[in-house]
Amino acid sequence: MELWYTEEWTENTRFSIKAEKQLFSAQSSFQRVDVFESKEFGRFLTLDGLMMVNDKDEFIYHDMIVHPAMATNMNIKNVLVIGGGDGGTVRELTRYPQIEKIDMVEIDKMVVDVSREYIDVCSCKLDDARVNLYFEDGVAFVKNAKDKSYDLILVDSTDPIGPGEGLFTVDFYNDCYRILSDEGILVNQNESPYFESYAREMKRSNSKIKDIFPISKVYQFHMPTYPSGHWLFGFSSKKLDPIKDHNKETWENLNLNTKYYNSEVHKGAFALPEYVKDMLDAK
Ligand code: SAM
Numbered sequence: 001m002e003l004w005y006t007e008e009w010t011e012n013t014r015f016s017i018k019a020e021k022q023l024f025s026a027q028s029s030f031q032r033v034d035v036f037e038s039k040e041f042g043r044f045l046t047l048d049g050l051m052m053v054n055d056k057d058e059f060i061y062h063d064m065i066v067h068p069a070m071a072t073n074m075n076i077k078n079v080l081v082i083g084g085g086d087g088g089t090v091r092e093l094t095r096y097p098q099i100e101k102i103d104m105v106e107i108d109k110m111v112v113d114v115s116r117e118y119i120d121v122c123s124c125k126l127d128d129a130r131v132n133l134y135f136e137d138g139v140a141f142v143k144n145a146k147d148k149s150y151d152l153i154l155v156d157s158t159d160p161i162g163p164g165e166g167l168f169t170v171d172f173y174n175d176c177y178r179i180l181s182d183e184g185i186l187v188n189q190n191e192s193p194y195f196e197s198y199a200r201e202m203k204r205s206n207s208k209i210k211d212i213f214p215i216s217k218v219y220q221f222h223m224p225t226y227p228s229g230h231w232l233f234g235f236s237s238k239k240l241d242p243i244k245d246h247n248k249e250t251w252e253n254l255n256l257n258t259k260y261y262n263s264e265v266h267k268g269a270f271a272l273p274e275y276v277k278d279m280l281d282a283k
Contacts, residue, residue: 005036007049009227010195017041017225023118028110030163035118041225045086045119047111047158051225053086055121062088062122063261064221064269065233069152069185070096071251071266072235072242076151077101080179082138082167083189084156085111087123093154094125095256103150105134105141107163139166142175151181155188160201168205173212177238186236190218193276194228202232206280209236217242218280219269221260235270243270 006016017038024035031048038044042055053061066089070076077100081089085106093102104126106112112133115123126133134141138155153176158164166172167188176186188209191202202218210216213236223231235242248263272280 003036005034005038005044005046007046007051007227010197013195013227015225015227017044024114026110028108030108030110031158033108033110033114035114043118044225045111045115048162050159052111052158053088053115053119053122054225055119057224058086058088058122059259060221060223061231062092063258064219065089065154065156065187065189066092067251067256067258067261068219068233068235068242068266068269069154069187071247071263072237072240072245073151073183073185074098074247074250075183076185078150078181079103079152079154080105080142080145080150082141082153082155082157083107083164084154086115086119087112087126088121089154089156090128090131091122091125094128094130096254100130102128102131103134104131105136105138107135107137109135137163137166139169139172139175142172142179145175145179147178148181148184149179151184153180153184153186155186157189159191159198160205168201168208170208170212173209177212180238182238183240184238185240186213186234188234188236190232190234192226192228192231193273193279194230198227199279203279206234209234212236214238215241217270218272218276220272220276221269232276243267
């Protein structure tokens, strides 16, 4: 019998991957955690029936959550990752020698344990000496963090349903602003403009952040296994602009050998289609 993993993208749209076998399945205190093996996407991790990472396209998401901010502020030393339990975001961060500390706050230890066991491509740098793992709610963590204690916050979260809900609130974004240094940057998982339910969340989180941060933009990337494939991150900061303050040459001199991100992609990602601008009122 064939084994198919099927995800409900909308009430009327489904996305399926033929799987060779299921490697793991359990209910944690927060969500259902599954791992599959497939020919097309390699191993993949899903939470509550939604794709988180897979061997084949994780590099796109992890390049794009990390490098645009790092190329905008080349002095980032202290980083906070909220969520990101698979470890892919941390892996990309560890490539920068100037980073001194990476605090990763993941609510669900099972996601980290399972990634360490099955998704080595992402979890391989979680033992880097600069990485500190905290298993708690990111909302409470930022509430208790000191003013101006981070140069970069990356919100690598699930959607705003379930444990990720608090990471899309005004209180959370206010705390992020407070704990960022003067040249600090917040990058958040900003959902997708294409299907209605995702677009609604995209607009809601963007309008909340815009009221708090003087600079707030949205940038796009192509994520084949996320609903519609068209996905966005938010880029917000106290003073740095991702285009005007882009350190193209300095970043290129690091020779990081990225697979998706480059300086042209950096610039192009902030150029939004008309229908997205209309939704965000960003014209
Ligand atoms: N790349 C993924 C995506 O956008 O689909 C996100 C991957 S990552 C595995 C998301 C993580 O955020 C999950 O492991 C989840 O447990 C974690 N998470 C959700 N809510 C959280 C919260 N309030 N505090 C900390 N971590 C949270």
